Amino acid sequence: xNSIRTRQPERxxxxxxxxxxxxxxxxxxxxxxxxxSLVSMAFVGRWYSPSDLGVLGMTVGAVAxxxxxxxxxxxxxxxxxxxxxxSLNLARLAFIGTLTVTVIGIVTSFxxxxxxxxxxxxAVMGTLxxxxxxxxxxxxxxxxxxxxIRLRSVALIGSALTVAGLRIIGGIASPSGIxxxxxxxxxxxxxxxIMASRYPGILAGRFLRGVRRRSLFRTARRYQDxxxxxxxxxxxxxxxxxxxxxxxGWLADEHVAGQYTLAASVISGPILMIADALGDAxxxxxxxxxxxxxxxAVAAVxxxxxxxxxxxxxxxxxxxxxxxxxxxxxxxxxWSDAAxxxxxxxxxxxxxxxxxxxxxxxxxxxxxxxxxxxEIITAVLxxxxxxxxxxxxxxxxxxxxxxxxxxxxxxITMSFKVFDRLSMLGDRTIYRKDRAAS
Numbered sequence: 417x418n419s420i421r422t423r424q425p426e427r428x429x430x431x432x433x434x435x436x437x438x439x440x441x442x443x444x445x446x447x448x449x450x451x452x453s454l455v456s457m458a459f460v461g462r463w464y465s466p467s468d469l470g471v472l473g474m475t476v477g478a479v480a481x482x483x484x485x486x487x488x489x490x491x492x493x494x495x496x497x498x499x500x501x502x503s504l505n506l507a508r509l510a511f512i513g514t515l516t517v518t519v520i521g522i523v524t525s526f527x528x529x530x531x532x533x534x535x536x537x538x539a540v541m542g543t544l545x546x547x548x549x550x551x552x553x554x555x556x557x558x559x560x561x562x563x564x565i566r567l568r569s570v571a572l573i574g575s576a577l578t579v580a581g582l583r584i585i586g587g588i589a590s591p592s593g594i595x596x597x598x599x600x601x602x603x604x605x606x607x608x609x610i611m612a613s614r615y616p617g618i619l620a621g622r623f624l625r626g627v628r629r630r631s632l633f634r635t636a637r638r639y640q641d642x643x644x645x646x647x648x649x650x651x652x653x654x655x656x657x658x659x660x661x662x663x664x665g666w667l668a669d670e671h672v673a674g675q676y677t678l679a680a681s682v683i684s685g686p687i688l689m690i691a692d693a694l695g696d697a698x699x700x701x702x703x704x705x706x707x708x709x710x711x712x713a714v715a716a717v718x719x720x721x722x723x724x725x726x727x728x729x730x731x732x733x734x735x736x737x738x739x740x741x742x743x744x745x746x747x748x749x750x751w752s753d754a755a756x757x758x759x760x761x762x763x764x765x766x767x768x769x770x771x772x773x774x775x776x777x778x779x780x781x782x783x784x785x786x787x788x789x790x791e792i793i794t795a796v797l798x799x800x801x802x803x804x805x806x807x808x809x810x811x812x813x814x815x816x817x818x819x820x821x822x823x824x825x826x827x828i829t830m831s832f833k834v835f836d837r838l839s840m841l842g843d844r845t846i847y848r849k850d851r852a853a854s
Contacts, residue, residue, distance in 0.1 A: 445569020449576035456580035457681055461747030463587030464596065466674030471593025473677030474665045475538075476600070477658030479546045484650035486510075486517035486550045488643045490636075492650070494557040497639075503561055505635035507554055508627055514550040518543055541597045548604035555611045567614055575607035641784065649784065652791045659799055660819065667806045676816070678747065679757035683735065683765050714838045720773045721831075728766035735762045757816050764820040767827035774834040783837055787830055794826040 460469070487510040494510075497503040525539035559568050579599045586595035661680070665673035735742070735758055743755035778787055798819050805815035 445566075445572040448569075449572040452573070452576035452580050454682065456576075456583050457678070458746050459584050459587055460596070461678060461751055464591045466672075466678075466750070467670040468591060468593040468596060468674065469677040469681075470661070470665055470670030470673035472596040472600075473661035473673050473680070474670075475542050475545060475593075475597050476677075477660075477662045478542065479549055480654035480658040481651065482517060482521070482546050483550045483553065484647055484654060486514045486546065487553060488513050489647040489650050490639065490642055491550075491554045491557050492646055493639045493642045494554070495560045497561070501631070502635050502638065503558070505632055506639065507558055509632060509636060510554045511551065514547060514554070517550075518547045521546060537594060541594055541601065544601045545597055545604075548601050548608065552604045552608045555608050558615070559611050562614075564611075564614055567611055571607040571610040574610050575603040578606045579603035646784065649778075649788055649791060652788075652795045656795055656798060656823070660802065660816065663802060663806060663815075664812060667803070668812055672753070672812050675751065675753040676757055676812070678751055679754040679761055682754075683731070683758045683761045717773055717777065717838065718835075721770065724773055725770040728769040732762045732766040735759050753812070756813055760813075760817050760820040764823035764827075767824045771827045771831045774831050774838075777834060777838075783833060787833060790826065790830055790833070794822060794829075798822045 490506045490513070491510040494503050494506045497506055521543045522539070525543065526536075556568060556571075559565075559571075579602070582599035582602055583596065586592070586599065657680075661673045661676055664676055739755045739759045740752070743751050743758065747754070778784055801818045801822065802815045805811055805818060809815075
């Protein structure tokens with residue numbers, strides 16, 4: 417018994433060190449990739465016009481809305497699947513859905529929305545961006561399932577270098593919005609190849625061979641809470657991210673949409689990638705630790721939330737102090753509006769980063785349905801106020817201020833709900849220990 421007691425702290429330390437190493441390895445790749453992306457954005461701001469970035473922002477926004485629909489968010493379940501058979505079937509379901517939506521998108525664009533060669537090129541590039549983004553998400557979740565965290569970091573860095581190189585080449589040769597979209601597509605493909613190279617036969621489509629319809633249907637039913645609850649949650653999350661550039665492009669002009677796109681790329685992009693990396697590294701270890709020692713797992717998440725909050729406060733304070741100077745120095749005087757947008761977007765992005773460890777635990781602690789209601793209400797309010805500010809006040813800055821403040825309030829509200837549920841778990845654990853001791 418004494419030997420067992422002495423081994424328990426050692427096991428906890430190993431588990432904690434493994435979690436920290438996963439976060440560190442994943443975070444290292446994200447930080448390096450974002451540093452490369454930010455350096456390349458300095459060239460983009462000098463060589464490309466705001467209208468070019470507006471085209472990129474509107475296309476990426478549309479893809480962000482369609483990607484959860486394409487995969488039915490079954491890709492999100494790969495990492496937490498009960499066994500390898502379910503994980504493989506979930507990857508198959510997500511990929512089949514992606515292929516279906518891609519084909520529908522091509523046919524629909526060709527029949528109804530293409531006018532001339534430029535329209536055809538736009539439709540093809542948008543469809544390729546959708547397919548590459550959704551497929552990359554499937555491969556990334558499979559990588560996390562296998563705990564190949566370092567491989568994902570290498571893929572992120574390789575993709576960032578590819579995108580940065582193509583942006584610079586395009587800026588020298590022929591800067592345009594299509595060139596920016598093509599760079600993102602090639603970057604997604606390069607990252608996908610790096611990660612897929614670890615799995616023999618995946619590039620040849622072997623994982624689609626020997627598919628049994630009954631097995632797929634059983635897996636789909638077993639994880640039906642993901643399309644029912646996680647899919648609307650993802651659709652709301654990415655739809656909210658996509659709505660501002662789309663609305664600014666439709667209701668204002670592509671120039672303003674480009675200003676927003678640059679601000680979002682500099683602020684929201686890095687923050688969201690770091691937040692996703694943090695969440696992907698935390699979710700599965702927490703789900704496993706919760707079955708063994710709830711009190712320890714809950715305490716670890718609370719510490720991680722405090723650390724994420726401190727990390728999120730750094731860019732927020734920096735941008736509020738010197739956003740105008742930074743944007744005019746790095747990108748040029750033409751991006752003054754982007755500097756003002758970035759200050760308010762930083763509030764929203766910082767709140768998302770600080771609350772990300774808690775948000776990833778929503779499926780684990782059973783709060784999907786309750787928090788979905790909060791997101792629906794907040795999303796409706798944000799879209800309505802954003803549209804009203806554009807249509808009636810003709811003020812993109814006012815629209816972004818209201819949009820960001822409502823996002824901040826949403827993150828605070830959802831964090832308190834998850835904290836409340838975690839407190840209940842911790843109390844129940846303590847109660848069980850006290851009862852066992854008595």
